[in-house]
Amino acid sequence: QNSPIPQYQADAKRAKSYEGWYHTFILGALAMFHGGDYQVVSNRETGNGRPDVCIIPVNQKIDTCIIFEFKLAKSESHNEMRKSAKDGLNQIVDKNYRSNTASHIQAIVEIAIAFYKKSTFISAQLLQREKVESSISHTWKVVSLAESG
Template sequence: IPNREVACQWILWIFEVIGMEYAKTNEIYESLFKKDIATFCNKFPSLYMEVVSCFDIADLKRGKLYETWYHIFVLGALAMYHGVEYRVESNREAGVGRPDVRIIPIIQNKTVSITYEFKRSDAVDFHIMKQDTTDALNQIFDKGYRMSLPDHVKEIVEVGIAFCDKVAFVSARCLKRNKEGITTNEDWTVVSEWETGKVK
């Protein structure tokens, strides 16, 4: 994206294409930068259900494109953050794998990085979808997606999202760096965890 003006137009076009309301979507995604994982876990599924049509899902299934749609749904909204303060990466190498989406701050006074991993569930079932988000978070750990972050990143929000038709389930956790310099998984401490449906 060559400049901020073009970027803004492109972002608004993405929102129009996938039917998102900019203000509402921005509020939900912004909650993760504030480490308010409870808000994201509880509000994202409603946003997704509100936006996605059953006809969209049926067409995507016929074309075997539903996994791509889930990725684009989230990535399209996150495009607003790519630019001066953050770098949004999709399927870029990190650790020993390729996280679906990572948001990495590129200026010193922004200290929170966010990693998303998506899973497609086989059924709209609470236990299945919850397990799929657990698998997503485990993948973030097992493949070392926490590695190679800039030194000024002090906190990470890790998000696992399971999708099935019009239903989404989210599990998330916040981590705090406890070592300066190059880090491994063990150099980050989980300070909070949340999931869809959990009550404060």
């Protein structure tokens, strides 16, 4: 679906946990990227699940996409916030959200944001595409990790 406005698909579980509120807030902030060069999509099925938000370059000259996953932490403690963000990054990998990446994409930024009330913790990783020898398939290599919170 190629909508002129990013779409949000809510579910009862997210709405009850307030994760949906954070999701909608971030989606609104990212909507400015939706247009000629990028498509901002929310909860579109890919791999074995639905990443919260993806910023996908539709301009073939832009080779980096961004995948966001949001998690509601159980408390504001640093360890809990960090664990929730790490769970978000693991979900991106475990549910194979990188699958079906367009062939012109050479880098992916995976970002997990843990929320608790007004606090956030962010974990992110940058991946580069690698061609597997004697195969037409590709793999992804983590080249950088970052966190803040």
